[in-house]
Amino acid sequence: MPPPSHRPRPRIGRAGVKRMNRFTRRIGAVGVLLLLAGSLAGCGSGGDSGGAGGASSGPMDATKAGLPKSADDISGTIDKTKVKKNLVVGVDNPYYLFHHDIDVALAKGYFKEFGIDSVDIKTIEDPLPPLIGGSLDLALYDTDTAIAAAKKSGQGLRFLSVYLGGEANVLGVGKGINTGADLKGKTITGGQFGSRNDAIIRQLLRDNGVEPDRDVKIVSTGGQSNERLQSVIAGTVDGASIQLRHRTVLEKAGGKVLFEETREVPQSGWSANKLLQESPETVTAFLAATLKARQFITDQANKDEVLTIMRDKKFEIPTEYADAYAAENAPDYHVSDGGFKPADMDKFISDQITYKTVPDGTDWRQYTYLLPLWRAQKALGLPLNPALADM
Template identity: 85%
Template sequence: MNRLTRRIGAVAVLLLFAGSLAGCGGSGDGAGAASAGPMDAIKANLPKSDADINGTIDKGKVKKNLVVGVDNPYYLFHHDIEIALAKGYFKEFGIDSVEVKTIEDPLPALIGGSLDLALYDTDTAIAAARKGDKNLRFLSVYLGGEANVLGVGKGINSGADLKGKTITGGQFGSRNDAIIRELLRDNGVEPDRDVRIVSTGGQSNERLQAVISGTVDGASIQLRHRTLLEKAGGKVLFEETREVPQSGWSVSRLLRESPETVAAFLAATLKARQFITDQANKEDVLSIMRAKKFDIPAEYADAYAAENAPTYHVSDGGFKPADMQKFIADQIAYKTVPEGTDWRQFTYLVPLWRAQKALGLPLNPALADM
């Protein structure tokens, strides 16, 4: 799902604030954030032990009404918020309302101040912070699983059947393009020798339609597309899922102005996610989302277990630092993140730790790992 050919140049125009976030993250209230300075200064702003993390949200310090940006209209990217609203979790932590704006690229609005938080690609947010917005911080993982799926058209039943066929992973140079090539090689098919790789625009829905229409013979698709493809006579030929912290919540001004609100927002949405990733609640979740006018055909509902698995739609918002290190290193190689970027410098986890503690969850990542 990671879309790596983002308009970072447009973001750069809106990097309006050069001032760094004031740091006192070692205190129990979590007020303040690490500045984009040397690593020793960042480490000094982190809590020293689990006991320094205050899991009690002071509702009197929480901003009551929030506006957040989400870049994908698919229900998976909205249901944390909608379930938190429906179940009263936001009010439990002092937030009265959350307005969601679906925007293809929410970072300019976040940096400009018209959004309080944004759900977007992890690497793009970190790259934007690295390029100059010293207020911008990555907070928490939303999707921590990455499905690398090759969907193919009628008559293709094996790797041998792919010989001479046309395959797309999306735009050349994107992560999807790179990982579909890797998936082919893992299954004994050499890109640009055994198959012809082509560059295409659009997202995964468009790639699915390209396979169904016969425009290409195979493409990188999503888990939710399996049933639709099978109904059209195609199939998923190769598939793998791995842990990649591909998208998550980022914040800019709000972290400086009201750190309590950031912790409250994460606590409410993570409580909703705990509900969502409990598979016993599938029908309740889908009913709420359909009532909110989200289009969820049976084929997409069939993918609920996979897309809302606790390791895919990460139930605690955390990640393994080694996974993040590899992900950012990959993105540097793809030239979507600037050379020399240290992701820790632009990642601030005190609000996540506070939310996890408020919900009785283990701190993830552990302080010692950060």
């Protein structure tokens, strides 16, 4: 089955997305960011502005010095006269799950409610260089890669809000494999060696009594989760890290999901750079509109309307993938309020330091700015998440 897409794109999947040891591959691009900044014609901070808001008077981070003293100091009122009217954002993934917050917010009028007229989505393999260079206003990307880039670049990049806060670790296998014992001597891939996917598929095997360095042959592969699925179906490998939405496709081909785990991991989210410095009000407005859309999306009663909006936008969503809507748009997976538990972020970044995708000694709080998220949550009548007391 061809990957679901808006147009043919180079990437698909999320927990199963191609990561290619992103710290070395993507952070190496920081040295040439200014050359790449103009690569998207018509993007970024130039052009129409609804009046840029001034930068925050305090440090733009989530360290103690950068936190409001109390929830009463956080304003949920958004001044639309200070909101930039037209935005350009970058998303690295063509799957509808990474576009529908914006497309639903546009269709339902939520952006206009908060002062934004249009949002142009650019699907780019790596949106961080143009974000740092200023030709994108915001980017949706892997949390660890964004925080690593913020530390490496020193350009004011800040992580803002979690998009996907759950991680499904799924081992799909081919015909004839029904137990862990059947994996003996078989070939398994989690993707590229050194990636998070590779590490967590090894851990999934261990958790189920299979020693990856002894009982199976782990191979390194490129591509995305859809390509790994097709490799299992074709018999190129015996098992691979796949996505929840692949279950039905694999079962129809005679395979099965052998092992799976789902856990809370703040794996991806929105980041901003120059826009945050020039118009923090716009960042708050963007988060408020997209979180309002996400509240609508994660209400399972709205599934048919959301899928209709996305299909009208020419996204291909096969029945098998539509069937995964409840899992992929669960409020604790496609995080309905954009928040996270600081303890989960602590563990996630610590793990990523171990996997060498985040530099040693990185304190995520120095490269995360939560005031726009808290203001957006307050504007929508949501509890602050993370709670100030937990920070």
